Amino acid sequence: MTDSTRITDAPGHSTGEAGQGSPRRRDTILRYTTSDRTNHWLTAIAFVCAGLSGLAMFHPAVFWLSGLFGGGPWTRILHPYIGLFMVVAFALLAVRFWSHNFLQPADWKWLRQIRDVVNNREDRLPEVGRYNAGQKLLYWVIVVCLAGLLLTGIVIWRAYFSDYFSIRVVRLAALLHAFCAFVLITSIIVHIYSAIWVKGSVHAMTRGTVTPGWAWKHHRAWFREMIHAANSRSRPD
Numbered sequence: 001m002t003d004s005t006r007i008t009d010a011p012g013h014s015t016g017e018a019g020q021g022s023p024r025r026r027d028t029i030l031r032y033t034t035s036d037r038t039n040h041w042l043t044a045i046a047f048v049c050a051g052l053s054g055l056a057m058f059h060p061a062v063f064w065l066s067g068l069f070g071g072g073p074w075t076r077i078l079h080p081y082i083g084l085f086m087v088v089a090f091a092l093l094a095v096r097f098w099s100h101n102f103l104q105p106a107d108w109k110w111l112r113q114i115r116d117v118v119n120n121r122e123d124r125l126p127e128v129g130r131y132n133a134g135q136k137l138l139y140w141v142i143v144v145c146l147a148g149l150l151l152t153g154i155v156i157w158r159a160y161f162s163d164y165f166s167i168r169v170v171r172l173a174a175l176l177h178a179f180c181a182f183v184l185i186t187s188i189i190v191h192i193y194s195a196i197w198v199k200g201s202v203h204a205m206t207r208g209t210v211t212p213g214w215a216w217k218h219h220r221a222w223f224r225e226m227i228h229a230a231n232s233r234s235r236p237d
């Protein structure tokens with residue numbers, strides 16, 4: 001168990017048997033530490049800036065976005081550095097959550113029952129751990145896209161590296177760079193939609209905590225782990 005999965009005694013909340021508190025006095029479960037959340041939101045801000053500056057260079061119809069970065073030349077100078085920042089920030093985030101994102105046999109079952117997922121029939125699904133199969137798949141898609149963006153981005157970074165590659169390689173890299181960016185942007189739109197759709201998730205990433213009800217409903221196996229760990233800690237030796 002990591003530091004980011006403790007049951008907390010948050011201000012204004014009492015401790016006790018999880019799920020038994022009244023609406024005014026209830027336990028909360030720590031899902032993300034301040035450091036997790038800072039890392040996540042820095043990645044998200046870098047993603048937005050990298051996306052906007054990249055789009056500004058992608059098509060003349062959205063070139064006006066370059067105004068946000070000080071004009072065309074500045075957009076071209078800044079974009080690779082913002083991209084590098086995003087890759088580093090995400091790499092740190094990915095390392096934090098790495099071990100929670102391995103797909104287990106229950107995850108494939110969850111995916112096969114995707115109709116139950118979208119129709120909110122969670123009671124029919126296998127119990128979900130810290131992340132569900134959709135979150136895990138998205139995690140790996142982001143890992144692959146960012147690795148792709150980094151590698152192709154180096155090849156097309158004219159100021160330093162492009163001269164080391166043939167024009168055919170640079171052209172192919174430019175194409176793959178745009179493709180990875182497209183998949184990443186689409187995935188993050190799905191990520192944001194799911195975060196808003198599952199009420200209480202955004203609170204986890206802004207304030208750090210979730211209610212026992214949220215954990216029980218959406219991540220029951222993780223909830224059991226948390227309770228088990230909390231009980232072991234409070235048990236006298």
Ligand code: HEM
Pocket residue numbers: 031040043044045047048090093094097101131135136139142188191192195201202203204205
């Ligand atoms: C811009 C708006 C974004 C919003 C509103 C948002 C929201 C959230 C929320 C609410 C969670 C917690 C989900 C849970 O605990 O079940 C989360 C987790 C996460 N987010 Fe974001 N996010 C955003 C952008 C990003 C970006 C740009 C990236 C990466 C490029 C990212 C990567 C992650 C990762 C890796 C997790 C942990 C999930 C896992 O490891 O499977 N997020 N996000």
